[in-house]
Amino acid sequence: MLTIQNLNITFDTKALVTDFSLEVADGEIVCLRGESGCGKTSILRAILGFIDYQGTISLDSNILTPSNISTMRQQMAYVPQDTLMPYDTVRDMIQGILSLRANTTPWDSHSIMHEWSYLDLDDSLYESPVSQLSGGQRQRIMLSIVALPWKKLLLLDEPTSALDDHTASLVANYLHRLAQQRNIPILAVSHSAHFASLCDKEVGLGVR
Amino acid sequence: MTSISLLGLALGLLLMLIPLLIFSRLRVPLVHSTLQGLIRMIVQLYLVGLYLQYLFQLDRWWINLLWALIMTCVATGTALQRTRLRPSMLAVPFFAGFLVGGILVGFYFLACILQLDNIFEAQYFIPIFGLLLGNMLGVNILALDTFVDSLHRGRHFYYCLLGNGATTWEASLPSLRSAIQKAFNPCIANMAVMGLVSMPGTMIGQILGGSSPATAIRYQMMIVIITFVASIISLLTTLLLVRSRLFDQQGRITIKS
Numbered sequence: 001m002l003t004i005q006n007l008n009i010t011f012d013t014k015a016l017v018t019d020f021s022l023e024v025a026d027g028e029i030v031c032l033r034g035e036s037g038c039g040k041t042s043i044l045r046a047i048l049g050f051i052d053y054q055g056t057i058s059l060d061s062n063i064l065t066p067s068n069i070s071t072m073r074q075q076m077a078y079v080p081q082d083t084l085m086p087y088d089t090v091r092d093m094i095q096g097i098l099s100l101r102a103n104t105t106p107w108d109s110h111s112i113m114h115e116w117s118y119l120d121l122d123d124s125l126y127e128s129p130v131s132q133l134s135g136g137q138r139q140r141i142m143l144s145i146v147a148l149p150w151k152k153l154l155l156l157d158e159p160t161s162a163l164d165d166h167t168a169s170l171v172a173n174y175l176h177r178l179a180q181q182r183n184i185p186i187l188a189v190s191h192s193a194h195f196a197s198l199c200d201k202e203v204g205l206g207v208r
Numbered sequence: 209m210t211s212i213s214l215l216g217l218a219l220g221l222l223l224m225l226i227p228l229l230i231f232s233r234l235r236v237p238l239v240h241s242t243l244q245g246l247i248r249m250i251v252q253l254y255l256v257g258l259y260l261q262y263l264f265q266l267d268r269w270w271i272n273l274l275w276a277l278i279m280t281c282v283a284t285g286t287a288l289q290r291t292r293l294r295p296s297m298l299a300v301p302f303f304a305g306f307l308v309g310g311i312l313v314g315f316y317f318l319a320c321i322l323q324l325d326n327i328f329e330a331q332y333f334i335p336i337f338g339l340l341l342g343n344m345l346g347v348n349i350l351a352l353d354t355f356v357d358s359l360h361r362g363r364h365f366y367y368c369l370l371g372n373g374a375t376t377w378e379a380s381l382p383s384l385r386s387a388i389q390k391a392f393n394p395c396i397a398n399m400a401v402m403g404l405v406s407m408p409g410t411m412i413g414q415i416l417g418g419s420s421p422a423t424a425i426r427y428q429m430m431i432v433i434i435t436f437v438a439s440i441i442s443l444l445t446t447l448l449l450v451r452s453r454l455f456d457q458q459g460r461i462t463i464k465s
Contacts (some may be wrong), residue, residue, distance in 0.1 A: 048367075070459055105372065
């Protein structure tokens with residue numbers, strides 16, 4: 001379970017997030033929804049330890065601290081908003097990310113392609129140059145890569161921003177499958193009302 | 209070896225009139241800096257020549273070692289001026305990198321390859337250490353600047369890897385790779401055309417000094433190899449030491465571009 005208590009994030013003396021609390025239960029998908037600049041991405045970045053914050057964030061019973069965040073991140077999977085990666089081919093991208101020491105789950109091209117079958121991705125993309133992929137393909141490929149190792153938390157930043165409603169629904173179904181199968185919390189941030197409606201819970205954030 | 213007389217030297221310097229005239233006629237704004245560089249070179253080389261002559265006569269191991277340390281300090285100062293990072297952050301890593309690369313490879317060359325009885329012999333120790341320093345300096349500056357630039361340009365990628373459990377080492381490895389590649393590509397290209405396109409300085413010096421081409425070639429090969437190896441050892445030492453200053457405890461990039 002992911003627990004956020006009384007989270008405060010300030011940026012250049014401006015309060016970006018104030019007293020924000022949230023619980024994402026195991027097997028649950030929560031979508032933080034709000035306009036640009038409301039601080040939803042900052043919440044993800046705080047969980048990942050990329051920015052300073054006040055408050056308490058814990059994963060299962062472990063409170064995230066500056067001293068343990070590097071270890072705790074090994075149990076997290078993260079899909080960033082910008083998925084244009086400096087790899088030549090999709091194969092390189094998969095190898096580059098899955099060869100991290102934190103990813104201990106065995107994998108091969110078939111296991112990746114198995115995930116792709118849920119995301120409407122063609123097997124021929126495996127050898128494709130990354131530069132030739134559409135934004136939507138990159139988002140789904142990135143998701144399939146980081147979701148392959150069994151982690152305890154999945155964080156997604158605008159996972160469907162380049163997708164039409166139909167494909168966004170496929171992604172949501174895929175996420176539900178992951179959440180159920182692995183019994184892990186999934187937290188996504190999105191400005192899409194359609195995607196938010198497909199998640200278990202939607203939490204609105206206002207612009208400050 | 210035929211030495212160059214003062215008249216010969218003056219005639220040689222006259223050649224510089226050609227580029228100066230070209231710069232002047234084409235209004236290329238390089239006349240002033242060329243003259244400045246030329247004068248600096250003449251004064252510096254004369255001063256160093258006098259000093260080295262004195263140093264070679266004395267030939268005490270501790271004086272030679274002290275001179276090597278002074279050279280390392282000067283190289284560190286030069287490197288600090290040419291990088292865009294905070295000098296306080298880099299002084300120790302640069303100094304240590306130059307010293308480790310220079311000492312390890314320099315001593316290996318003098319003790320194992322040349323098999324000198326006295327590895328501190330001024331005639332060998334000082335030119336070799338200077339040669340290594342010159343190469344390490346260029347590689348370190350280029351590689352470090354590229355590394356930091358690459359980290360900044362690809363920071364979203366760095367944080368993506370970090371967010372998926374990468375260590376700072378793993379997440380910064382793509383930037384490190386591109387830095388090493390950029391810094392060593394010219395060395396490798398130069399090595400590949402040596403003797404065909406470029407006639408290397410050490411070899412020419414040896415031949416002009418009366419050595420046989422066979423001896424000159426061996427020296428040249430060894431010089432290329434030791435400068436290459438010293439550069440990579442020095443660069444990795446510098447990067448390992450500077451790494452803790454580039455990232456904080458949570459792995460975040462702490463330097464500004």
